[in-house]
Amino acid sequence: xxxEKHADLQPGLLTEYLTDDTGFFVRSTREFERFxxxxxxxxxxxxxxxxxxxRLDGHFMTSEKDEFYYxxxxxxxxxxxxxxxxxxxIIGGGDGGSAEELLKYxxxxxxxxxxxxLAVVDIARKYLGKVHRGALSDPRxxxxxxxxxxxxxxxxxxxDLIVLDLTDxxxxxxxxxxxxxxxACAARLNPSGAxxxxxxxxxxxxxxxxxxxxxxxxAFAIVVPYLVPIPLYGGLWMMACVSATLNPSYLTPxxxxxxxxxxxxxxxxxxxxDVHRATMALPNFIRELVQIVA
Amino acid sequence: xxxEKHADLQPGLLTEYLTDDTGFFVRSTREFERFxxxxxxxxxxxxxxxxxxxRLDGHFMTSEKDEFYYxxxxxxxxxxxxxxxxxxxIIGGGDGGSAEELLKYxxxxxxxxxxxxLAVVDIARKYLGKVHRGALSDPRxxxxxxxxxxxxxxxxxxxDLIVLDLTDxxxxxxxxxxxxxxxACAARLNPSGAxxxxxxxxxxxxxxxxxxxxxxxxAFAIVVPYLVPIPLYGGLWMMACVSATLNPSYLTPxxxxxxxxxxxxxxxxxxxxDVHRATMALPNFIRELVQIVA
Numbered sequence: 001x002x003x004e005k006h007a008d009l010q011p012g013l014l015t016e017y018l019t020d021d022t023g024f025f026v027r028s029t030r031e032f033e034r035f036x037x038x039x040x041x042x043x044x045x046x047x048x049x050x051x052x053x054x055r056l057d058g059h060f061m062t063s064e065k066d067e068f069y070y071x072x073x074x075x076x077x078x079x080x081x082x083x084x085x086x087x088x089x090i091i092g093g094g095d096g097g098s099a100e101e102l103l104k105y106x107x108x109x110x111x112x113x114x115x116x117x118l119a120v121v122d123i124a125r126k127y128l129g130k131v132h133r134g135a136l137s138d139p140r141x142x143x144x145x146x147x148x149x150x151x152x153x154x155x156x157x158x159x160d161l162i163v164l165d166l167t168d169x170x171x172x173x174x175x176x177x178x179x180x181x182x183x184a185c186a187a188r189l190n191p192s193g194a195x196x197x198x199x200x201x202x203x204x205x206x207x208x209x210x211x212x213x214x215x216x217x218x219a220f221a222i223v224v225p226y227l228v229p230i231p232l233y234g235g236l237w238m239m240a241c242v243s244a245t246l247n248p249s250y251l252t253p254x255x256x257x258x259x260x261x262x263x264x265x266x267x268x269x270x271x272x273x274d275v276h277r278a279t280m281a282l283p284n285f286i287r288e289l290v291q292i293v294a
Numbered sequence: 295x296x297x298e299k300h301a302d303l304q305p306g307l308l309t310e311y312l313t314d315d316t317g318f319f320v321r322s323t324r325e326f327e328r329f330x331x332x333x334x335x336x337x338x339x340x341x342x343x344x345x346x347x348x349r350l351d352g353h354f355m356t357s358e359k360d361e362f363y364y365x366x367x368x369x370x371x372x373x374x375x376x377x378x379x380x381x382x383x384i385i386g387g388g389d390g391g392s393a394e395e396l397l398k399y400x401x402x403x404x405x406x407x408x409x410x411x412l413a414v415v416d417i418a419r420k421y422l423g424k425v426h427r428g429a430l431s432d433p434r435x436x437x438x439x440x441x442x443x444x445x446x447x448x449x450x451x452x453x454d455l456i457v458l459d460l461t462d463x464x465x466x467x468x469x470x471x472x473x474x475x476x477x478a479c480a481a482r483l484n485p486s487g488a489x490x491x492x493x494x495x496x497x498x499x500x501x502x503x504x505x506x507x508x509x510x511x512x513a514f515a516i517v518v519p520y521l522v523p524i525p526l527y528g529g530l531w532m533m534a535c536v537s538a539t540l541n542p543s544y545l546t547p548x549x550x551x552x553x554x555x556x557x558x559x560x561x562x563x564x565x566x567x568d569v570h571r572a573t574m575a576l577p578n579f580i581r582e583l584v585q586i587v588a
Contacts, residue, residue, distance in 0.1 A: 024317065
């Protein structure tokens, strides 16, 4: 699955190609940073539409103004479905956005964040305060700057929740999109635990969804795909909640809302009980793509 | 609400600006048509991503490959919620896509389509067969080439369903986005009738949503907003189902699926019972935007 490599359409017009023939753009009003880390090309820009915007290898990662679409939905579908999450592991996610969502839970005692690239954490501390909102300094968070694949293989710990908050499969994350890695993650989950991750756009890259679902199903008994609109990623995106035992679709909107309140979760701009259920309702062409017969 | 006027970024790179600083593009592989009708600039292109693609005044209208996101959701949320629709009025919609969805109902006896611009109907007959699928020649369809505003004001007919399938408020459709016109439409609905329409993107143009909801609420007792991802419109789009008596949110997924089957509706690529309910689940920031307290 090679990534499209394309230059910006004009200087300052940050451009993301969805396919060779389609894409979208965001105007940069100021470039804060542009450098090469040991792993990837790092950029930080100011923009009117998205506020501070962060790119890796020329791909949009996150922004101040729209990070909640991605981080809230990546974390809460699984975390609210879990009966009482106390420990969590994040692979990737050096911007701190997923950590912030997990640390909203009064039940969460510890979160381990494994980010391969220290530059991402440094950039987040300096520029992305509105993404992590102090989570990177929370005493319940342990940051480990190392390879997520090696960490998961060597670990003997188990967790209630695992969040794969990775770049797309083209860059350093490529080996973290297959069944072997997913099985290693499954071994690090407690019996009622669940993992969540993002896959791809079912509109621009249905072949990535098909492949990703097959790899996940080789490692997990329960694979529940769900859909989230993410402006900075160019539209509809597929995520999945996977587990040996936990199925988030069993939770009613009412019960999801009750848990949001009981667990002390605040400042949700997107996620609520209605959304929890609705996000798993799939259009017919996506049911067919993921081979779910309703 | 002035429309953004911007040129394509490069020749052949069809460009839609969402705001002054953001937008998206689709590469044209061939230009089939480009001319000025008495009402608007008309273009038809071939594209790899969307198949045949239709623009008016430089704005994407519809395409072969993604028309179902828009037309199915614009029509079926209201039409399935209606107990037994037999007559329908479409204002705009000269491409025939909405007519095709309405004519799928075995209960529908007549559809009146009022399109101001004959060029749109001609272009649809010539290039957009995969959008209207023969609906423009269905004996149950009456096409009237006239001003929708004048038609609704002068009409004494009433309908079970009205579909406003209009261009955005910048062009010739501008007067069709206010409470006076909505009240005239309300007077043309049967007692259990409903009207559906699209509003704007709540991400790029929240101010249009706020204004549109206020105009609708001045004319209809029940205003139910819902969300649809539309690739050709650049992401998440808001539609609404409005009525004096009919609330589509009361329908369960099971009952919606039962009606789809009973009414003989086929070839749905997007809409199903789960989607019917899910589309009305609003993220917190959109609840706030439309002033719905859950």
